[in-house]
Amino acid sequence: MEKILVVDDDLGIQKQLKWSFAGYEVIFAEDRASAIAQLRRFEPKVVTLDLGLPPDPANATEGMATLEEILELAPQTKVIVVTGNNDKKNALRAINLGAYDFYQKPIDSDTIQILVSRAMNLFNLEMENRHLAAVAPSMDKIIGQSESILAASRKAERIAQTDISTLLLGESGTGKEVFARSIHEHSLRKDKAFVAINCASIPENLLESELFGYEKGAFTGANKTTPGKIETAQNGTLFLDEIGDMPIGLQAKMLRFLQERVIERVGGRSEIPVDIRVICATHRDIPGMVAEQTFREDLYYRIGEISILIPPLRERNNDVVLLARTFLAQYNEEFKTKIKGFSEGAIKAMSQHKWPGNIRELQNKLKSAVIMAEGTHIQAEDLNLTFNNDALSIDTLNLREVREHAESRAIRNAYQIAERNMSRTAELLGVTRPTLYSLIDKYHMDDIKTG
Numbered sequence: 420m421e422k423i424l425v426v427d428d429d430l431g432i433q434k435q436l437k438w439s440f441a442g443y444e445v446i447f448a449e450d451r452a453s454a455i456a457q458l459r460r461f462e463p464k465v466v467t468l469d470l471g472l473p474p475d476p477a478n479a480t481e482g483m484a485t486l487e488e489i490l491e492l493a494p495q496t497k498v499i500v501v502t503g504n505n506d507k508k509n510a511l512r513a514i515n516l517g518a519y520d521f522y523q524k525p526i527d528s529d530t531i532q533i534l535v536s537r538a539m540n541l542f543n544l545e546m547e548n549r550h551l552a553a554v555a556p557s558m559d560k561i562i563g564q565s566e567s568i569l570a571a572s573r574k575a576e577r578i579a580q581t582d583i584s585t586l587l588l589g590e591s592g593t594g595k596e597v598f599a600r601s602i603h604e605h606s607l608r609k610d611k612a613f614v615a616i617n618c619a620s621i622p623e624n625l626l627e628s629e630l631f632g633y634e635k636g637a638f639t640g641a642n643k644t645t646p647g648k649i650e651t652a653q654n655g656t657l658f659l660d661e662i663g664d665m666p667i668g669l670q671a672k673m674l675r676f677l678q679e680r681v682i683e684r685v686g687g688r689s690e691i692p693v694d695i696r697v698i699c700a701t702h703r704d705i706p707g708m709v710a711e712q713t714f715r716e717d718l719y720y721r722i723g724e725i726s727i728l729i730p731p732l733r734e735r736n737n738d739v740v741l742l743a744r745t746f747l748a749q750y751n752e753e754f755k756t757k758i759k760g761f762s763e764g765a766i767k768a769m770s771q772h773k774w775p776g777n778i779r780e781l782q783n784k785l786k787s788a789v790i791m792a793e794g795t796h797i798q799a800e801d802l803n804l805t806f807n808n809d810a811l812s813i814d815t816l817n818l819r820e821v822r823e824h825a826e827s828r829a830i831r832n833a834y835q836i837a838e839r840n841m842s843r844t845a846e847l848l849g850v851t852r853p854t855l856y857s858l859i860d861k862y863h864m865d866d867i868k869t870g
């Protein structure tokens with residue numbers, strides 16, 4: 420159970436807050452010394468702190484000192500300061516010192532519950548981010564905590580400082596290019612060029628001149644000598660995406676370049692030495708192509724001195740949610756929107772979906788959801804991923820999850836029937852208003868709260 424520390428010397432308020440925070444483990448302290456002792460002992464994520472503490476409850480000095488001490492000891496703690504009515508000046512001072520939010524007496528259960536639940540969510544999110552930074556301090560562009568992606572990142576990190584030819588394998592949209600760039604950025608060539616070329620997107624007859632360059636007059640239209648991508652990557656990294664689509668005729672020339680590290684431009688006679696690192700990627704089954712003789716075996720061994728398998732999104736456990744949160748923050752900034760998060764249904768739907776287009780598909784769905792969403796939280800429908808109720812089965816969901824899903828749907832229906840009137844909604848559902856608010860909060864239905 421999540422812990423909250425309530426620092427207040429008024430027993431009546433302590434009792435009231437204990438009742439309000441029914442879903443949490445509530446710890447109490449009545450002055451600065453006991454607050455710090457409880458903070459050390461229980462490490463609560465959220466603290467509510469009355470600024471008027473003994474020995475001088477009429478003044479905020481002791482409260483402020485307590486706030487400073489808490490933030491010095493555990494800066495990640497979310498402190499909500501509680502002030503007397505009309506004491507905005509001290510509330511703002513506290514925020515300046517680093518308090519998460521403030522709250523003016525008299526205490527209203529519904530509001531303080533919402534404040535605390537938000538603070539808790541923020542704390543958890545920040546903790547997740549810190550954890551992430553600690554796990555992958557180096558390959559920081561590769562977001563993911565699943566064992567499979569961490570294993571791939573570790574392998575990439577180990578080979579980054581070498582010049583070993585690397586083959587990145589994985590379905591489309593899994594992040595092969597992100598890996599290639601990260602390897603480059605962690606290599607000794609990081610200040611030199613990173614040049615990417617997609618072998619599948621360039622017509623066969625143009626690919627050779629695109630890669631190797633051409634001399635003036637080499638063919639009709641070759642008006643001036645032009646260096647190719649390989650030369651442009653001199654001293655840096657060349658990323659050959661979709662290498663499995665390289666025409667067999669060009670593979671021999673490619674092999675010579677990789678073995679001898681010299682190239683000849685199309686129509687040229689002189690050899691140009693090149694010093695570059697090569698990273699290749701493909702979604703194809705190259706050993707199968709070797710067996711069918713559509714890919715040269717010697718080239719396969721040359722490009723894949725080491726290979727890294729980038730797992731598909733459906734095999735990355737909770738990475739979907741982690742990536743979704745990251746992209747949501749990016750898109751909020753890009754589109755100037757203020758979507759706060761995802762409904763439980765949306766999270767469930769994202770976790771259930773198989774993501775054939777991998778991360779790119781997730782990005783596309785999120786982008787349109789951010790633009791189209793009407794509430795403060797993205798719903799499964801906004802993502803065009805309906806959470807399939809019929810798919811509820813005992814091997815994927817437990818009774819609690821089934822109940823939660825049904826509850827949130829019932830709340831939504833009642834809210835519509837009650838024409839957005841909260842008292843009437845609570846009445847229809849046969850619960851009290853505080854219970855309704857805590858359920859709305861639990862299921863992140865903020866659009867209802869503000870609707």
Ligand SMILES: Nc1ncnc2c1ncn2[C@@H]1O[C@H](COP(=O)(O)OP(=O)(O)OP(=O)(O)O)[C@@H](O)[C@H]1O
Pocket residue numbers: 560561562563589590591592593594595596597598660702778779782
């Ligand atoms: N681990 C990751 N963390 C954050 N963003 C990622 C990650 N992996 C991929 N992306 C993002 O997902 C999108 C697709 O990634 P990328 O282009 O690298 O995939 P790919 O495997 O090279 O795809 P394709 O084979 O279709 O070219 C990009 O916008 C990229 O920024």
